[in-house]
Amino acid sequence: xxxxxPNGWEMVVGLEIHAxxxxxxxxxxxxxxxxxxxxxxxACLVDLGFPGVLPxxxxxxxxxxxxxxxxxxxxxxxxxxxxxxNYFYPDLPKGxxxxxxxxxxxxxxQLVVTFEDGSQKTIGITRAHLEEDAGKSLHEGFxxxxxxxxxRAGTPLLEIxxxxxxxxxxxxxxxxxxxxxxxxxxxxxxxxxQEGSFRCDANVSVRKVGQSAFGTRCExxxxxxxxxxxxxxxxxxxxxxxxxxxxxxIVQETRLYDAQxxxxxxxxxxxxxxxxxxxxxPDLLPVAxxxxxxxxxxxxxxELPDAKAARFQQEFELSAYDALVxxxxxxxxxxxxxxVDGVGRAGAxxxxxxVMGDFLGFLNRDGLELAQAPVNAQALAGLINRIxxxxxxxxxxxxxxxxxxxxxxxxxxxxxEQGLRQVTxxxxxxxxxxxxxxxNPKQLADFRSGKDKLFGFFVGQVMKATGGKANPxxxxxLLKQKLSGQ
Amino acid sequence: xxxxxxxxxxxxxxxxxxxxxxxxxxxxxxNRIQTHQPSLNAYVTVTRDRALADAKRxxxxxxxxxxLPLLGVPIAQKDIFCTDGILTTCSSKMLANFVAxxxxxVVAKLSAAGTVLTGKTNMDEFAMGSSNxxxxxxxxxxxxxxxxxxxxxxxxxxxxxxxxLVPAATATxxxxxxxxxxxxxxxxxxxxxxxRVSRYGMIAFASSLDQAGVLAPSALDCAYLxxxxxxxxxxxxxxxxxxxxxxxESLSQASLKGVRVGILKEFFAxxxxxxxxxxxxxxxxxxxxxxxxxxxxxxxSLPLSVPTYYVVAPAECSSNLSRFDGVxxxxxxxxxxxxxxxxxxxRAEGFGAEVKRRILxxxxxxxxxxxxxYYLKAQRVRRLIANDFAKAFESVDMLxxxxxPTTAFKIGTKHEDPVTMYLNDIYTIGANLAGxxxxxxxxxxxxxxPAGVQLIGSHFSESALLSAAHVYQRETNFHLQVPAAFS
Numbered sequence: 001x002x003x004x005x006p007n008g009w010e011m012v013v014g015l016e017i018h019a020x021x022x023x024x025x026x027x028x029x030x031x032x033x034x035x036x037x038x039x040x041x042x043a044c045l046v047d048l049g050f051p052g053v054l055p056x057x058x059x060x061x062x063x064x065x066x067x068x069x070x071x072x073x074x075x076x077x078x079x080x081x082x083x084x085x086n087y088f089y090p091d092l093p094k095g096x097x098x099x100x101x102x103x104x105x106x107x108x109x110q111l112v113v114t115f116e117d118g119s120q121k122t123i124g125i126t127r128a129h130l131e132e133d134a135g136k137s138l139h140e141g142f143x144x145x146x147x148x149x150x151x152r153a154g155t156p157l158l159e160i161x162x163x164x165x166x167x168x169x170x171x172x173x174x175x176x177x178x179x180x181x182x183x184x185x186x187x188x189x190x191x192x193x194q195e196g197s198f199r200c201d202a203n204v205s206v207r208k209v210g211q212s213a214f215g216t217r218c219e220x221x222x223x224x225x226x227x228x229x230x231x232x233x234x235x236x237x238x239x240x241x242x243x244x245x246x247x248x249x250i251v252q253e254t255r256l257y258d259a260q261x262x263x264x265x266x267x268x269x270x271x272x273x274x275x276x277x278x279x280x281x282p283d284l285l286p287v288a289x290x291x292x293x294x295x296x297x298x299x300x301x302x303e304l305p306d307a308k309a310a311r312f313q314q315e316f317e318l319s320a321y322d323a324l325v326x327x328x329x330x331x332x333x334x335x336x337x338x339x340v341d342g343v344g345r346a347g348a349x350x351x352x353x354x355v356m357g358d359f360l361g362f363l364n365r366d367g368l369e370l371a372q373a374p375v376n377a378q379a380l381a382g383l384i385n386r387i388x389x390x391x392x393x394x395x396x397x398x399x400x401x402x403x404x405x406x407x408x409x410x411x412x413x414x415x416x417e418q419g420l421r422q423v424t425x426x427x428x429x430x431x432x433x434x435x436x437x438x439x440n441p442k443q444l445a446d447f448r449s450g451k452d453k454l455f456g457f458f459v460g461q462v463m464k465a466t467g468g469k470a471n472p473x474x475x476x477x478l479l480k481q482k483l484s485g486q
Numbered sequence: 487x488x489x490x491x492x493x494x495x496x497x498x499x500x501x502x503x504x505x506x507x508x509x510x511x512x513x514x515x516x517n518r519i520q521t522h523q524p525s526l527n528a529y530v531t532v533t534r535d536r537a538l539a540d541a542k543r544x545x546x547x548x549x550x551x552x553x554l555p556l557l558g559v560p561i562a563q564k565d566i567f568c569t570d571g572i573l574t575t576c577s578s579k580m581l582a583n584f585v586a587x588x589x590x591x592v593v594a595k596l597s598a599a600g601t602v603l604t605g606k607t608n609m610d611e612f613a614m615g616s617s618n619x620x621x622x623x624x625x626x627x628x629x630x631x632x633x634x635x636x637x638x639x640x641x642x643x644x645x646x647x648x649x650x651l652v653p654a655a656t657a658t659x660x661x662x663x664x665x666x667x668x669x670x671x672x673x674x675x676x677x678x679x680x681x682r683v684s685r686y687g688m689i690a691f692a693s694s695l696d697q698a699g700v701l702a703p704s705a706l707d708c709a710y711l712x713x714x715x716x717x718x719x720x721x722x723x724x725x726x727x728x729x730x731x732x733x734x735e736s737l738s739q740a741s742l743k744g745v746r747v748g749i750l751k752e753f754f755a756x757x758x759x760x761x762x763x764x765x766x767x768x769x770x771x772x773x774x775x776x777x778x779x780x781x782x783x784x785x786x787s788l789p790l791s792v793p794t795y796y797v798v799a800p801a802e803c804s805s806n807l808s809r810f811d812g813v814x815x816x817x818x819x820x821x822x823x824x825x826x827x828x829x830x831x832x833r834a835e836g837f838g839a840e841v842k843r844r845i846l847x848x849x850x851x852x853x854x855x856x857x858x859x860y861y862l863k864a865q866r867v868r869r870l871i872a873n874d875f876a877k878a879f880e881s882v883d884m885l886x887x888x889x890x891p892t893t894a895f896k897i898g899t900k901h902e903d904p905v906t907m908y909l910n911d912i913y914t915i916g917a918n919l920a921g922x923x924x925x926x927x928x929x930x931x932x933x934x935x936p937a938g939v940q941l942i943g944s945h946f947s948e949s950a951l952l953s954a955a956h957v958y959q960r961e962t963n964f965h966l967q968v969p970a971a972f973s
Contacts (some may be wrong), residue, residue, distance in 0.1 A: 045587065045588060048814060049809040049814070050586075050587070050588075050809075050814075050815065051568065051574070051576070051581065051584065051586070051689045051690075051809070051810075051815070051816075052567075052568045052586070052588075052590060052686065052687040052688055052689045052690070053686070053687070054685060054686050054721060054722050054723065054724075055723070056720065056721060056722075056723050057723065084805050086804075086805050086808060086852070088808065088811060088829055090811075090813050090825065093809060093813075093814065094808060094809045095805070095807075095808020095809050095811060096805050096808055146825075148813070275853055275854045277804075277805070277849065277852035277853060277854075277857075278852075279801060279805070279852055279857070279861060282692075282693035282694035282724075282802055283690075283693050283723065283724065284723050284724075285723055285724060
């Protein structure tokens with residue numbers, strides 16, 4: 001990948017991704033996990049850390065972690081241990097977070113990331129472990145006090161820690177997107193970055209190209225969109241280079257990204273960092289995972305993005321990048337496959353262009369989710385079929401698609417209503433050509449005397465005369481014959 | 487015989503035969519509590535209205551034909567168990583205003599068994615102490631000599647039972663907090679296997695060591711309550727899914743014939759009051775006469791129990807007590823100027839000296855750079871101690887030792903010297919570190935003060951321990967002695 005850094009420098013990036021697991025209840029209590037409830041209505045005594053209460057592990061959360069581990073080719077630790085991470089904060093009711101430290105449930109996996117140019121890179125996953133989320137502190141609107149909402153406290157998180165394998169912000173984003181795709185495929189996380197269901201901290205350092213030792217790293221906290229991750233990492237790497245080139249040194253610290261100002265600023269240095277005093281949580285037994293459970297989970301895994309992309313490339317003869325885009329989510333891939341079902345294997349490439357082009361473009365433009373699209377897969381296939389059978393041209397199809405999007409009518413209805421059926425009757429096209437030639441004697445003479453460029457002018461005029469409905473190939477052929485005087 | 491000296495079996499029978507009602511019994515008990523509370527300070531809260539309501543309901547259930555053995559029997563709960571709608575203080579200023587919003591599993595189970603709740607008993611603050619002197623509510627007096635401590639941390643439960651204020655009381659044992667007070671006041675006390683009784687709703691001191699149990703005059707009395715309290719609880723991941731034996735019934739066939747009793751060599755060494763040593767040897771003779779085989783046994787790692795415990799327990803306590811931060815419940819300092827001030831002053835004001843000492847020790851042993859040298863090493867020694875016990879149980883059925891090296895000491899004499907105080911638990915801590923069941927029963931009087939003998943069993947051998955104790959108590963009457971001022 002190309003670098004935004006000045007010559008001679010490279011950055012080293014590792015990501016810690018927090019994925020909220022889509023379990024119904026919390027990781028250690030039976031309180032609900034749904035987002036957006038009134039403050040403190042989804043926190044039971046366990047979440048509130050009341051005296052005497054005890055955590056009980058949610059089996060589904062463990063199953064989800066196993067799913068993820070298998071999907072990244074990791075080993076599942078047969079005896080993983082929950083540990084307490086001790087620190088005081090009002091939104092951490094017990095004064096410690098139950099997490100995993102020395103023995104995480106998922107160890108050593110990897111993901112292959114594909115870039116736009118089709119190149120690929122393997123990113124190592126150091127570990128993934130289960131932990132509980134904290135509550136939220138609300139600092140506005142309480143007159144010198146802070147509000148504490150513990151609805152989120154105890155929501156299960158899978159923290160996915162990568163190796164420092166990324167060398168640019170673009171690589172980091174590609175990896176982040178890949179993990180995002182994967183957790184949604186596995187249906188273990190809804191991936192909603194606005195609601196904080198999928199968050200990421202980035203560890204960034206810089207070094208001279210060719211240097212093997214890592215530079216001192218800074219951790220950028222909680223950046224909540226792909227775009228900001230890219231901007232924050234680039235900002236941070238450039239900041240570090242500026243410090244070093246100015247004769248300074250990088251201090252290991254935690255920094256916060258300010259999206260409004262597009263800058264990172266210091267939150268706390270290593271010296272201020274807590275000593276978390278991790279130790280195994282005596283309230284929870286080690287998690288012993290039966291091999292048969294792992295095999296059951298393995299058997300239940302859906303077709304994963306890589307496998308699906310490879311199949312799309314092969315079955316539908318798509319480029320690696322197109323296959324990647326179309327498999328970015330299970331819903332999109334399934335949408336595409338439904339379109340292909342409706343247009344036949346021969347139309348697969350055309351279907352890919354339509355899905356990735358106009359369809360996703362319109363979705364983006366209107367800020368819609370796939371499920372909300374006014375044009376469904378069947379309808380889109382109906383349109384593509386009219387292109388394939390030459391009822392309309394590809395160009396006119398774009399107009400038809402726009403009408404379909406706004407009226408939710410089928411392509412056939414719109415074509416009929418608007419009389420857009422393509423003219424494939426050669427005598428009608430010839431008549432139009434004759435009329436244009438007669439009306440433009442000067443251009444005709446110029447063309448015939450060698451001004452080849454005027455061919456386009458004649459195409460345009462004939463198209464105009466036929467209301468854009470002339471079959472482009474026939475028009476081309478016939479026009480060539482007529483213009484050359486044959 | 488007056489109502490307060492009746493055993494649970496006798497009370498159960500009397501209630502069933504309508505010799506007296508639960509309301510009559512409960513009123514008698516409440517009156518005794520009221521009379522003796524000023525001298526003993528055994529209760530933090532007396533729940534008179536609740537007790538009478540419980541008793542009335544029990545009488546109605548009896549009248550309707552129900553016949554649960556504990557139906558209508560008054561008990562006391564150590565103030566470490568959360569009781570719905572009732573002050574639950576852990577004898578700490580930190581929780582002096584804490585009304586629990588739920589029942590601990592132990593409380594719920596004993597309520598379901600039909601017991602009558604008379605109140606919440608005094609204890610060492612957060613169960614940290616061996617004399618009941620660390621209580622925010624003041625020390626508890628030993629009924630045998632009110633100038634002396636009743637032991638701790640379950641001092642209130644022990645004193646209440648010894649003075650026959652209540653037929654039985656719950657207690658908890660993290661390093662000896664049931665057994666040492668039992669020995670000091672001359673009653674029976676059992677700490678079951680770790681995981682036998684749910685810890686849900688029992689305010690945690692050291693989670694891997696804490697276990698709920700019972701204090702009552704006899705082993706048979708203990709069996710009644712233990713049976714009702716035990717069992718797997720889905721709310722406690724460390725409780726064990728093993729069926730609960732019928733402890734009471736098992737005692738009807740109690741015998742020591744052929745039982746191999748190991749005499750723990752390490753626990754008869756230096757530091758043991760010779761008068762107690764002599765009483766324990768007499769107890770061994772009684773057991774031998776009943777058919778037990780006495781075998782000398784050595785557990786060489788056991789002398790490391792105290793230092794190991796005083797790393798593991800404070801480490802867990804330092805984390806467990808972090809939730810007392812003045813934010814959601816419990817003591818909050820006045821007018822905090824910011825968050826850190828709120829934390830610092832609320833905790834400084836809310837916790838007593840011994841609790842602070844242990845939080846500091848625990849924080850230290852878990853700190854970066856010290857974790858391996860202290861916490862990790864202690865966990866390894868803990869494993870060695872457990873292995874020693876396991877090896878011993880290959881050749882004997884149970885182990886026998888004194889419960890405590892001394893009899894009850896005077897209030898105020900050891901309070902300022904924590905290390906001497908900690909050594910009082912030298913014989914009891916091992917069972918907690920290994921998660922083993924253990925009990926203490928009275929074995930006589932040394933210089934006019936009760937002494938106890940301890941039996942330690944392998945995991946889930948409560949029936950065997952209670953049976954051995956029951957056989958011993960059929961042959962002796964130490965457990966029936968009541969201090970003159972309370973008879």
